[in-house]
Structures are given as structure tokens and as C-alpha cells.
Amino acid sequence: xxxxxxxxxxxxxxxxxxxxxxxxxxxxxxxxxxxxxxxxxxxxxxxxxxxxxxxxxxxxxxxxxxxxxxxxxxxxxxxxxxxxxxxxxxxxxxxxxxxxxxxxxxxxxxxxxxxxxxxxxxxxxxxxxxxxxxxxxxxxxxxxxxxxxxxxxxxxxxxxxxxxxxxxxxxxxxxxxxxxxxxxxxxxxxxxxxxxxxxxxxxxxxxxxxxxxxxxxxxxxxxxxxxxxxxxxxxxxxxxxxxxxxxxxxxxxxxxxxxxxxxxxxxxxxxxxxxxxxxxxxxxxxxxxxxxxxxxxx
Numbered sequence: 001x002x003x004x005x006x007x008x009x010x011x012x013x014x015x016x017x018x019x020x021x022x023x024x025x026x027x028x029x030x031x032x033x034x035x036x037x038x039x040x041x042x043x044x045x046x047x048x049x050x051x052x053x054x055x056x057x058x059x060x061x062x063x064x065x066x067x068x069x070x071x072x073x074x075x076x077x078x079x080x081x082x083x084x085x086x087x088x089x090x091x092x093x094x095x096x097x098x099x100x101x102x103x104x105x106x107x108x109x110x111x112x113x114x115x116x117x118x119x120x121x122x123x124x125x126x127x128x129x130x131x132x133x134x135x136x137x138x139x140x141x142x143x144x145x146x147x148x149x150x151x152x153x154x155x156x157x158x159x160x161x162x163x164x165x166x167x168x169x170x171x172x173x174x175x176x177x178x179x180x181x182x183x184x185x186x187x188x189x190x191x192x193x194x195x196x197x198x199x200x201x202x203x204x205x206x207x208x209x210x211x212x213x214x215x216x217x218x219x220x221x222x223x224x225x226x227x228x229x230x231x232x233x234x235x236x237x238x239x240x241x242x243x244x245x246x247x248x249x250x251x252x253x254x255x256x257x258x259x260x261x262x263x264x265x266x267x268x269x270x271x272x273x274x275x276x277x278x279x280x281x282x283x284x285x286x287x288x289x290x291x292x293x294x295x296x297x298x
Contacts, residue, residue: 001039001042002038003072003075004025004035005035005036005038005039005042006039006068006071006072007025007072007138008021008025008032008035008036008039009036009039009047009061009064009065009068010065010068010069010072011024011025011134012032012036012048012055013055013057013061013065015055016054016055016056017054017055018032018033018036018055023202024128024130024131024134026128026131036048043060043064045058045060046058046060046061047060047061047064048061049061072138073138073139076138076139076140077139079139079140080139091119091120091121091287092120092121092122092123092287093120093121093122093123093142093143093284093285093287093288093291094122094123094124094125094135094140094141094142094143095122095123095124095125095141095142095143095144095145096125096126096127096131096132096133096135096136096140096141096143096144096145097124097125097126097127097132097144097145097146098126098127098128098129098132098145098146098147098204099126099230099231099232100205100231100232100248100251101145101146101147101275102124102126103231103232103251104169104248104250104251105145105166105167105169105250105275106124106145109295110122112294113291113294113295116287116290116291116294117287117291120287122291125141128202128203128204129146129147129152129154129204132144132145132146133146133154133155133156133278136156136161136278136279136280137156139280142279142280142284142285142288143277143278143279143288143291143292144277144278144279145166145275145276145277145278146204146275146276146278147204147205147208147273147274147275147276148165148273148274148275148276149208149271149273149274151207151208151211151212152204152207152208152273154276154278156278159281160280160281160282161278161279161280161281162278162279162281163276163277163278163279164276164277164295164296165274165275165276165277166275166276166277166295166296167250167274167275168272168273168274168275169248169249169250169272169273169274169275170248170249170270170271170272170273171205171208171209171212171246171247171248171249171270171271171273172246172247172248172249172252172263172269172270173187173244173245173246173263173264173265173269173270174238174244174245174246174247174252174256174261174262174263174264175238175241175243175244175261175262175263175264176238176239176240176241176260176261176262177256177259177260177261177262178262181259181262182262183244183262183263183264184241184262185241185243185244185264186264186265187220187244187264187265187269188220191221192221193221193222193223194220194221194222194223194243194244194264195222195223195225195242195243195244196222196223196224196225196243196244196245197225197226197228197234197237197238197242197243197244197245198224198226198227198228199227199228199229199231199234199246200227200228200229202229203229205231205246205248206229208246208271208273209246209271212246212271216268216269218268218269220265220269222244225242225243226242226243231245231247231248231251234247235247235251235252238261239255239260239261244264246271277292277295277296279292
């Protein structure tokens with residue numbers, strides 16, 4: 001028995017799709033299927049009905065689901081208790097977030113939170129949106145910092161978790177600037193498609209942009225030239241003049257003021273979103289509570 005098999009099974013039961021569950025667990029579809037079959041071999045009975053349509057659990061699978069969840073929680077709690085015995089928990093706070101938020105919002109926090117962090121440590125774990133939430137649910141993180149927008153679903157039980165909005169930002173279509181400070185690639189220019197630097201679909205920013213383009217009657221003509229799962233990489237590609245990418249304003253505003261970069265469209269092309277900090281409702285360690293108090297009073 002391996003812990004990852006239990007976690008795979010729990011995610012599969014939640015998502016009801018092998019493809020989606022494998023994506024969330026960051027493994028290939030065949031590898032994910034092998035792990036589920038290994039769990040069934042250990043259990044000695046099928047746990048999943050592999051018929052057509054959404055995945056369903058067999059009666060044995062439904063019975064085992066509760067046990068699997070309890071086992072995973074117990075292991076997480078045991079890990080937490082061991083950390084406490086070692087004295088690490090009292091001076092360590094774990095924050096689960098995305099790579100872009102770690103570079104923008106968290107970087108700003110680290111400057112003003114230095115007096116509180118003296119003698120302590122902030123462990124930052126960068127993951128995809130679903131994984132940051134999962135780390136919080138499994139008690140492997142004290143906080144989860146995530147994007148909030150109607151196009152993004154964060155499934156956290158309000159009876160166990162609470163949140164505060166800590167920032168607002170916007171995704172702006174950005175291009176390299178010309179010597180005159182104008183966007184090198186502009187929407188509506190010569191009625192030609194604009195080279196588009198797209199996010200990978202599993203990225204939260206990618207889902208925001210694609211939802212915006214799908215429902216915006218003023219959406220420009222775009223020609224996909226690159227797909228990447230990193231906003232940092234797109235920032236570099238934009239600087240090299242390769243095309244237009246929707247980047248957080250918090251990441252590019254200094255470059256736009258310096259006229260190194262420029263917006264490729266007007267405000268109708270922007271995607272506004274909030275940034276939320278989630279935590280368990282139970283009391284955390286002294287350092288985590290001090291950080292929460294400081295951040296909640298922004």
C-alpha cells in the first residue's frame with residue numbers, strides 16, 4: 001500500500017474522470033490507471049466501475065472511500081504531530097500558491113513581513129491551483145493563496161476553511177514596445193491576426209484568458225504561436241517581441257511605465273480578478289496566526 005494510491009483514488013472519486021484526475025495528480029493517464037489497478041489488487045476487489053460515461057465507484061469502492069479519506073487524514077495528522085515534537089512547526093509556516101503569485105504578491109509580502117518572520121521560516125510551495133487547495137485540505141499547508149474569479153472553482157468546505165481577499169489584479173494583453181513606446185503587436189492593426197502566446201490549459205491564468213476570449217464580443221484575431229505553462233516564460237517571450245501575452249499587471253506595470261512593454265489593447269481586453277488567502281478555521285501556530293492577522297488587515 002502506498003499513500004499516493006489513496007490520494008489518487010480520492011481524487012478520482014471527486015473528479016469522476018481518469019483524464020482529469022491524472023492531470024490533477026501530475027501523472028500520465030496510463031500511469032494513473034496502473035496506480036488505481038495496484039490499489040485494487042491490494043484491496044482484492046474492483047473499486048471502480050470502468051463502464052462508459054463518468055467514473056463511478058463499485059459498492060466496495062464506495063465503502064473504501066471513507067476509509068481512504070480517514071487514512072490520509074490520519075497520516076497527515078501524524079506528520080503534523082511529528083513536526084510539532086521536533087519543534088519545527090512552531091517556527092515554520094507553509095504557504096501553498098502558484099508560481100506567478102509567489103513572484104508578485106508573495107514577494108511584496110516578504111518585505112513587509114520581515115519583522116514578524118524573525119526567528120521563523122516561511123516555506124513556499126508552488127503548485128497548480130487544484131494542488132494548492134489539496135495541500136491545504138490535507139493539512140500540509142497552513143495557507144493557500146489562489147486566484148479568485150467566476151471562471152475558477154475553488155472547492156473548499158466553508159465549515160472548515162475561511163478566506164480573506166488580499167489583493168486585486170488584472171491580466172493585461174502585453175507586447176514589446178517600439179522605440180516610440182507603442183505596442184509592437186496591437187489589436188486591430190491592419191486587420192491581421194496578432195501572434196498570441198497562450199497559457200497551457202491546466203494553468204489558472206490560462207483558464208481565465210480562454211474564458212475571457214470565448215465570451216468577449218470584442219475578442220481580437222489571434223494566431224497561437226506558443227503555448228507554455230509559465231507566466232515568467234511568457235514575460236521573457238514578450239520582451240523578445242515574439243507576440244502578445246496576457247500578463248498580471250503587478251508583474252509588468254514597471255516595464256510599461258518605462259516604455260519597455262506596452263498594452264496591446266484597451267480595458268475591454270483586460271481580465272480582472274482577486275487574490276484570496278485561505279486557511280483552516282481551527283487555530284494555527286503562533287507564527288501562522290501572527291501572519292494571518294497582518295495580512296488580513298491589509
